[in-house]
Amino acid sequence: MENRYDIIIIGAGSTGVPLAYFLAREGVKVLVIEKEKSPGQGSNKAAIGGIRATHSNPAKIVVGLKSIEIFKNWEMETGDNIEWYQGGYSFVTYRKSDEESLRELVRFQKNYGLNIDFLNRNELLEKIPSLNPYGLRGGTYSPEDGSASPLLAVNSFYRHAVQYGATFLFDAEVTGFIKTRHRIIEVKTTKGNFRGDIFVNAAGAHASQIASMAGLSIPVNPDSHEAGVTEPVKRFFDPMIVDIRPQKGSKNFYFYQHKT
Numbered sequence: 366m367e368n369r370y371d372i373i374i375i376g377a378g379s380t381g382v383p384l385a386y387f388l389a390r391e392g393v394k395v396l397v398i399e400k401e402k403s404p405g406q407g408s409n410k411a412a413i414g415g416i417r418a419t420h421s422n423p424a425k426i427v428v429g430l431k432s433i434e435i436f437k438n439w440e441m442e443t444g445d446n447i448e449w450y451q452g453g454y455s456f457v458t459y460r461k462s463d464e465e466s467l468r469e470l471v472r473f474q475k476n477y478g479l480n481i482d483f484l485n486r487n488e489l490l491e492k493i494p495s496l497n498p499y500g501l502r503g504g505t506y507s508p509e510d511g512s513a514s515p516l517l518a519v520n521s522f523y524r525h526a527v528q529y530g531a532t533f534l535f536d537a538e539v540t541g542f543i544k545t546r547h548r549i550i551e552v553k554t555t556k557g558n559f560r561g562d563i564f565v566n567a568a569g570a571h572a573s574q575i576a577s578m579a580g581l582s583i584p585v586n587p588d589s590h591e592a593g594v595t596e597p598v599k600r601f602f603d604p605m606i607v608d609i610r611p612q613k614g615s616k617n618f619y620f621y622q623h624k625t
Contacts, residue, residue: 366532366557370396373552373561375539375575377401378409379515381567382522383435389529396561397531398554400538405519408569413592414518415605415621417454417510418479421470426477436513445521451511452621453604455493457504463609464502471505481507495602512605512621534559542579549579598622 372388374381377399388395401407416436418429436449458464464483471483485503490496492506527533534556543551543558551560568575570587605621 366534368557368559370394370532370559370561372396372563372565373398373559374565374567375552376407376567376569376572377404377519377523377533377535378407378567378569379405379412379519380569381565382519382526384565384567385531385533386522386526386529389526389531392530395531396559397526397533398537398539398552398559399533399535402536404523404533404535405516407571409515409519411590411592412515413619413621414448414512414515414623415454415510415619416512417507417605419454419456419474419481419505419507419510421473423477426474426479430478433509433511436511436518439518439521443521443525445517445524447518447521448514448623449511450513450623451509453506453508454510454607455489455504455506455604456607456609457489457496458502459500459608459610461502467505479507480509481505493602493604493606496606506604508604510605512623539575539578544579 371394374385374395374397377397381397382404385395385397416432418426418433420426420429436447437451439449440446456467458467468483471481474481483503484492484506486501489501489504489506490498537554537556539552539554541553542549543553549564551558552564566572566575573583573585576583600622602622605619607617607619609617
């Protein structure tokens with residue numbers, strides 16, 4: 366195995382693997398280092414698969430729109446079924462303060478090209494009849510958002526990245542970096558050292574630990590979510606529904622039905 370690469374990515378999850386794919390497709394010599402034994406075995410495997418552009422940060426909106434375009438066309442371009450389902454997203458509100466905040470956010474999001482509207486109570490119930498109508502004030506509706514299988518998607522990106530020449534090193538933990546003149550030139554792992562021109566920290570919830578090895582402090586902290594999975598039931602709603610009311614022990618709740 367070679368030890369010199371153009372770009373070295375730490376983390377083979379939902380950020381690192383697609384990045385490796387697009388870099389390798391452009392002819393970049395890329396190495397991905399992952400402490401697990403296969404791709405997508407960190408935070409990625411616990412994700413529920415929501416894919417949206419409905420954010421409050423302009424950069425995340427732009428990235429989200431591009432991501433939707435990629436996921437929407439992925440099966441057609443590669444032949445891989447990643448269970449993409451364009452069911453949309455809906456942030457529902459039962460409080461006046463939340464309604465005002467969401468209406469203002471929608472106006473902001475529209476400026477960046479999002480297909481999103483704030484629907485009043487009756488309009489939203491027409492779209493999602495299964496919503497609890499008591500106290501419902503309305504909510505956002507963005508039909509172009511969707512979902513996909515995190516594991517199917519990351520493994521599809523992985524296979525195609527390898528086909529384009531990306532190298533993956535699994536079961537290898539990063540132990541440190543070698544720097545010269547305040548610049549990282551080499552990463553140390555449990556399977557040897559590797560030199561690179563650019564290093565990408567795509568370690569997800571562990572990104573701050575990786576950064577600290579390079580003498581950096583970044584504000585990345587794990588945010589614990591809990592998910593419950595039911596047996597298959599006949600589809601009775603399409604969008605990912607996000608109820609932003611805080612409850613005891615939780616900031617909000619969200620629900621969706623898987624494509625299958």
